[in-house]
Amino acid sequence: MPDNSLFIRGKGSLFVALLVYVDDIEVTRSDLAIIEEVKKQFNTNFQIKDLGPLKYFLSFEIARQKKGIGICQRKYGIEFLKDTGFTDSDNTQYRKTVGKLLYLTITRPDISFATQQLSQFLDKPTNLHLQAAQRVLRYIKAAPGHGLFFPSSSDLLLKAFSDSYWGACIDTRKSVTGFCIFLGNALIS
Template sequence: MERLGFVYSPYDNALFVQRTSRGSILLLLYVDDMIITGDDYEGITKLQLYLSQQFEMKDLGRLSYFLGLEVASDSSGYYLSQAKYATDLLSRAGLTDNKTATAPIENNAKFDEKDGTPLPNPTLYRQLVGSLVYLTVTRPDIAYAVHIVSQFMTAPRTTHFAAVLRILRYIKGTLFHGLHFSADSSLELTAYSDADWAGDPLDHRSTTGYCFFLGKSLISWRSKKQTTIARSSTEAEYRALADTTSELLWLRWLLEDMGVRHNGGTVIHCDNRSAIQIAHNDVFHELTKHIEIDCHFIRSHVLHGDVRLVPISSIDQTADVFTKAHPPERFKDLLSKLQLTSSISP
């Protein structure tokens, strides 16, 4: 690929990029598959011809199905879903009735490693949770719930399995939900960062949640328990900001490889003003000594102009959906901010 003029991206092992006088070509290489896209159509044709002479390969045409992801497109943009994958998952779980759930997890749900009785054979639980993790590729609405049930893979119990079934019943009622990437979207990158302080009832660790939008299209998100116990809500929020900043830098570099440049600082919306003040204050004290490395990391990128921290009200904090369970109405409101859509036809 390098002999053909492609440049290997250091930010994604699968991505190769070639700039030509007619445009650009992006090549995503996997073990047995590849995706070729770009605006240099003549160059793409020549590349396909060359590769077919070097390897036994088959052109499957326009992308429609790839590794369990269904891809549809029209004049409004691209739509990604995993409806078939989700249907197969429901069949494996044996959910043949019509019962559905309005949310993937109950509001204020708390789970303990000793709740219920041990499952005699945890294999199905592990298989279902593993599949649910992959389903979050296009289903950010189940990210927090899957993050919860993933914590009990070692010794799952009946209450944990019931939580998995609730996620599956929610999926059953929202089978064709997925992500829409609008053709009219701008290429401005923005982020939301949030944390649920000491939300875990067992170890009192906090949960980090963040999400990134390219224009109005959701492109990255995360729900993960923090590795250490935060001594205040500000500390928890600041650790979440550090994780968000790391993802932000990687996305900026990756987008730059794809020809999308960001001249100004990327906005991160945060609903904790104390955390924002710490990022702009170079005086350390008792409150910040436990997170000094994160302070230096975020502040350096704020000063460099890569990051711009903007306060936001908690009610408008989109990343809140990745940090805790919510009542159905609040959950529905947060999903509307994620631009989650449902396909027109199965």
């Protein structure tokens, strides 16, 4: 299914992509002159404000370095921790917490397994599930800026690793399987 908010144009080695969300537009390119041309065209029809290089978009924080690009959801994670403060067995709060944890796994694959386990008990969470969710929140609090890093100089070799632990789940006695996929040295899934 195509993403109706992503527009791409390319000709030869030139490339430009626009990502539009409500009143925010992010532009990337293969040549800086193309961005200047796009901004000039937009400015003739709309009043735009150039915020410079991308640093924050849809709760993602982007940090550029010579070695590559880091992406995390630090601010989202901190706000999430502030909103959570739950102590009783409230299904609505538990669901909200697990939903936000699921969104946070985009840049925090280190919490994917725990979040997946918590999401299995959305209907009737017990105090043990609430304690487990609070443990994940404490883990996030210890390193809210933890995220993904995409090195600028890396091969485009796709590598995948998986492992299984037969009958390992203490709740269901089902097997547990995990995987990670890298593009070069960057974890992508």
